[in-house]
Amino acid sequence: MRVFNLIWAGQGVSLIGSAMTTFGIGVWVFLDTGSPTYFATLVLAASLPALLVLPIAGALVDRWDRRRVMLLSDTGAALTPAGVVLLHTTGALQLWHIYLLVGIGAVFKAFQWPAFSALVPQLVTKDDLGKANGRVSLIEAAGQVFGALLGGALYALVGLPGLLAIDLLTLAAALGTLLYSFRWLPVEPPRPTGDGPATTHRDELLEGWRFIRQRPGLLGVLLFFAANNLVMEMAIVLVPPLVLSTHTPADLGVVNAIGWTGMTAISLVISLTRGPRRLVRAILTVALCHAALVIAMGIEQSVWMLAAGMFGILGGYAVTNAASATLWQRKTPQDKQGRVFAIRRMVAWSAEPLAYGLAGPVAQLIGTPLAQRLDLGSGGGIAAVFLLAGPALLLVITLTWLRPAVRQVETDLPDVITTPVPQH
Structure with a gap:
């Protein structure tokens, strides 16, 4: 499980950074607007785009090199904190910018989950699947716990830009571990067998x-x-x-x-x-x-x-x-x-x-x-x-x-x- 553990650790660090960003952006939106409705809209912007894109993402994950899909996802996820930092620093940040950037980040995350889930059984034995999936749940939970704790403790000290900068560093750690593991990961998804490949994009979406x-x-x-x-x-x-x-x-x-x-x-x-x-x-x-x-x-x-x-x-x-x-x-x-x-x-x-x-x-x-x-x-x-x-x-x-x-x-x-x- 050495390669799995390496990628898992990088993704775990990134999840903590993402949770800090989620916390910081949520606090900024609520303090800036004082509106629970705007806050709820932020939650919707972070979830609805991913829900709509998931079927397309799943079909493309099976066609593309899953290593590169994960790289694309982690790199695209950096657009949210990088964009918010840039706009906040220049004093141009507005609420609609937040919604747009969060939605873009959600789209990239929609590609990351099926790609990583499909890679797990290629990196561990059948008997270790339960252990590996337990570790995936562990980093998801730990990311929420430590992300909220660190976000709450650091927001008053470094503000929203500081939290976003930390998130960018954690994304760099995830990309680094993924790049280091490239030589051990499958080069491309397995070719379809039995019923043959889907003939149209619509067939792939419905497969x-x-x-x-x-x-x-x-x-x-x-x-x-x-x-x-x-x-x-x-x-x-x-x-x-x-x-x-x-x-x-x-x-x-x-x-x-x-x-x-x-x-x-x-x-x-x-x-x-x-x-x-x-x-x-x-x-x-x-x-x-x-x-x-x-x-x-x-x-x-x-x-x-x-x-x-x-x-x-x-x-x-x-x-x-x-x-x-x-x-x-x-x-x-x-x-x-x-x-x-x-x-x-x-x-x-x-x-x-x-x-x-x-x-x-x-x-x-x-x-x-x-x-x-x-x-x-x-x-x-x-x-x-x-x-x-x-x-x-x-x-x-x-x-x-x-x-x-x-x-x-x-x-x-x-x-x-x-x-x-x-x-x-």
Whole structure:
């Protein structure tokens, strides 16, 4: 795993820098405008372009040299901090500049994820896939934790330009490790076999979806995550207002910190082991735990209950992220992984804006009357959403488990992982 670890370390450092930039730009936008709407628009600008570009990115990742795709992605990601620094230094920075540059950076990131995910099974053995994916989850969680902590500590000292300059240095580290590893990485994606290459760009864009649709087990897993993410994100997006309805902003900081610590700690454990053996069972077991935690958070809103709930929820995500990635890498041929992984991520991401849009109306129109009837007290409308989300998640789990194709996907579909590239 030497080459994988080298690239992984570089990407991990870059993720910390990116999280610092995200924190700094968000603070700058809110302090400059004082508007939650403008802040929410920033979040949309950072996610929607990537969601729209993902299918195209997946098809191109399977056609292009994946080493160069990652280089292009990391280099393009530097446009956001470099552009903001330049405009801020010259005094020309405006809000629309921020939205445009963040959106451009999101497009480049849409290429980076499927390319890196497709490279992982070519760099590690089949038995080490779980460990490798655990390390990927680890740097994602650690990037959020350390990026927020460092961003908050350094913003007052160096301001937005200083944070962006640090981000550029971390991107340089990611590019350096990637360039150093070039000689050990596959020169080009594997050629299509069996059904032959797609004949048109439209066929290539649809190939990932056709691959999933023809495999009921993988389709069932994908639909589970779509429904699971919809229900869970409706609850998670309401955690800050749930905390602030009865506690202080400092308490919200404690809840967030403990939650991300859970994801970091569990990811660390997985990164040092081979992960769960029964992947589908692990995914559904974590979902059961999530349902119990969501219900508990709806019943009891003390700081420590909410913090423990977020610790378990985000820690559980570390398990499901690693298990899901391992499952898809084992069952998807190398020449199709870019397209298939892009569809998989697009479906997962598409549930989030829908959940964000539904959470408020559900809390107001359904949760508040229910809370008044149950006498849930302050923040009761939000707490009622948690009490509804738990049973809804149990229903999703039950319907998924009742499908034999999903339960048996690990044995019904053969593993297609190939021997990793020799690393000397």
